[in-house]
Amino acid sequence: MDELSSGDTAWVLVSAALVLFMTPGLAFFYGGMVRAKNVLGMLMQNFFCMGMITLVWSVVGFSVAFGEGNGFWGGFDFFALQDLTASDGAIPYVAFVAFQMMFAVITPALITGSTADRMKFSSFAIFVTLWSVLVYSPIAHWVWASSGWLFKRGALDFAGGTVVHANAGIAAIVLAIFLGKRRGWPTGDFRPHNVPFVLLGTGILWVGWFGFNAGSALGANKVAAIALLNTQIGAATAILGWIAIERLRDGKATTLGAASGAVAGLVAITPACGFVSPMGSIAIGLLAGAICALATSVKGKVGIDDSLDVGAVHLVGGVLGALLTGFFATLDTNEAGKDGVFYGGPWSVVGEQALAVGATLGYSAVVTALLALALKYTLGLKVSDEDEEIGLDEALHGETAYRLTSIGGSGFTSAVTAAKVPEEAKA
Amino acid sequence: MKLVTAVIKPFKVDDVKTALEGIGVHGLTISEVQGYGRQKGHTEVYRGAEYKVDFVPKIKIEVVVDDEAVDELVTAITTSAQTGKIGDGKVWVVPVDAVVRVRTGERGSDAL
Numbered sequence: 001m002d003e004l005s006s007g008d009t010a011w012v013l014v015s016a017a018l019v020l021f022m023t024p025g026l027a028f029f030y031g032g033m034v035r036a037k038n039v040l041g042m043l044m045q046n047f048f049c050m051g052m053i054t055l056v057w058s059v060v061g062f063s064v065a066f067g068e069g070n071g072f073w074g075g076f077d078f079f080a081l082q083d084l085t086a087s088d089g090a091i092p093y094v095a096f097v098a099f100q101m102m103f104a105v106i107t108p109a110l111i112t113g114s115t116a117d118r119m120k121f122s123s124f125a126i127f128v129t130l131w132s133v134l135v136y137s138p139i140a141h142w143v144w145a146s147s148g149w150l151f152k153r154g155a156l157d158f159a160g161g162t163v164v165h166a167n168a169g170i171a172a173i174v175l176a177i178f179l180g181k182r183r184g185w186p187t188g189d190f191r192p193h194n195v196p197f198v199l200l201g202t203g204i205l206w207v208g209w210f211g212f213n214a215g216s217a218l219g220a221n222k223v224a225a226i227a228l229l230n231t232q233i234g235a236a237t238a239i240l241g242w243i244a245i246e247r248l249r250d251g252k253a254t255t256l257g258a259a260s261g262a263v264a265g266l267v268a269i270t271p272a273c274g275f276v277s278p279m280g281s282i283a284i285g286l287l288a289g290a291i292c293a294l295a296t297s298v299k300g301k302v303g304i305d306d307s308l309d310v311g312a313v314h315l316v317g318g319v320l321g322a323l324l325t326g327f328f329a330t331l332d333t334n335e336a337g338k339d340g341v342f343y344g345g346p347w348s349v350v351g352e353q354a355l356a357v358g359a360t361l362g363y364s365a366v367v368t369a370l371l372a373l374a375l376k377y378t379l380g381l382k383v384s385d386e387d388e389e390i391g392l393d394e395a396l397h398g399e400t401a402y403r404l405t406s407i408g409g410s411g412f413t414s415a416v417t418a419a420k421v422p423e424e425a426k427a
Numbered sequence: 428m429k430l431v432t433a434v435i436k437p438f439k440v441d442d443v444k445t446a447l448e449g450i451g452v453h454g455l456t457i458s459e460v461q462g463y464g465r466q467k468g469h470t471e472v473y474r475g476a477e478y479k480v481d482f483v484p485k486i487k488i489e490v491v492v493d494d495e496a497v498d499e500l501v502t503a504i505t506t507s508a509q510t511g512k513i514g515d516g517k518v519w520v521v522p523v524d525a526v527v528r529v530r531t532g533e534r535g536s537d538a539l
Contacts, residue, residue, distance in 0.1 A: 190476075192473060246475070250477075251472075254472060256474060257474065293474075
């Protein structure tokens with residue numbers, strides 16, 4: 001057993017906190033893109049993930065993901081987070097549990113972008129709870145656990161391009177298909193209600209992503225440093241790739257495009273950041289920005305209302321990053337990795353990446369579809385037309401985000417106050 | 428008495444207010460409004476999806492004055508709100524039957 005390293009431990013703990021901060025960042029990234037009447041519904045779904053997935057992960061999710069088990073399922077060795085200390089190394093195992101918990105929290109939260117503006121909160125709550133245990137944890141096991149079948153085959157996924165982004169991306173598309181379109185899509189006015197929120201959320205995501213990627217080195221070391229550097233480069237060049245496409249296609253480079261490009265770059269560099277060189281990151285970022293920007297026009301053509309482009313950004317970005325890792329990986333960066341095709345490695349490196357992505361997409365799509373079907377024919381997935389028209393904030397949560405005028409409202413009534421008055425006192 | 432209504436470009440509000448103070452008009456009501464004239468609106472692009480926005484933000488100014496002050500008022504608004512470019516707005520005048528000051532109950536010209 002390695003001796004505990006306070007430096008490594010400190011970095012992983014800080015990284016865990018940074019990754020947690022990504023979920024509220026994501027909430028604002030998405031929240032700004034929806035209409036004003038739905039912004040609280042979006043923030044709520046993301047905060048709900050912080051609440052529920054923390055619980056699920058503590059009790060069962062971590063065990064299913066990182067228990068010994070077999071190649072496909074970790075089992076219940078760590079059920080209720082028991083027997084953790086036996087696995088202590090350079091960092092206490094609980095630090096790893098906490099770090100991984102934040103990944104489990106944000107992954108289902110990514111899905112909320114495709115189902116925005118129309119999903120029942122009750123169905124969403126049940127969906128993400130089950131999805132986390134039945135989809136996220138098994139796939140994390142396949143790719144990251146030492147007994148996972150894809151891990152043993154040598155799939156490279158440094159910080160979750162496959163496990164997090166491709167996985168959530170395909171689930172988002174499948175759920176959007178079962179949920180159906182928003183009323184009036186695509187001809188209606190679905191402009192974002194607050195683009196500065198989107199950029200604020202992007203900034204938070206970006207900072208958090210340093211924990212996501214560089215923290216995945218699980219130590220304060222050279223690999224962490226290069227992962228951080230590559231993360232910065234990939235995100236930065238993807239901005240350029242995205243706005244270049246916008247300038248050519250639409251005539252103007254937009255701030256929403258710059259934010260979207262940054263996120264697409266962060267997604268694509270995630271599986272690669274600990275394996276590629278900084279020059280590889282430039283290529284991956286530019287390609288991710290350009291290709292994800294082009295991918296945004298697909299949903300309109302195929303008629304899937306992926307409201308906030310989770311498919312174009314996370315699915316396309318995640319798959320692209322995973323495949324490009326097979327080309328740009330180099331042993332110069334990380335001795336624990338491989339040489340990709342561009343560094344003299346065999347095509348089988350790309351083949352293994354494709355297999356890992358394909359298996360993830362297939363499994364995630366099928367189980368997501370089963371969950372969606374089960375909910376559709378029981379609780380129902382979509383809110384009523386009237387509630388959709390009113391907006392989720394008021395219809396589902398009894399709140400509104402903005403009160404820009406004092407007009408309206410008819411004074412204070414409180415169920416609590418009324419309930420406190422005994423019948424005899426009223427008489 | 429007449430109600431003079433002007434719909435103007437938002438950034439001209441301060442100029443108009445100064446001009447009205449200059450001719451002794453000491454009360455006005457403004458509101459944020461949207462609409463379009465001949466210039467129509469603009470186009471916004473979000474991730475490649477284009478939205479045509481027909482309604483342009485404007486400021487509506489309303490002033491009630493005595494009949495004899497109308498011409499001077501309309502001229503003051505027109506000159507102070509003018510940029511010479513499309514979208515400068517409109518001014519129109521309608522008769523007012525009665526005006527009452529809520530605080531005192533004064534009526535007619537006394538209430539202005």
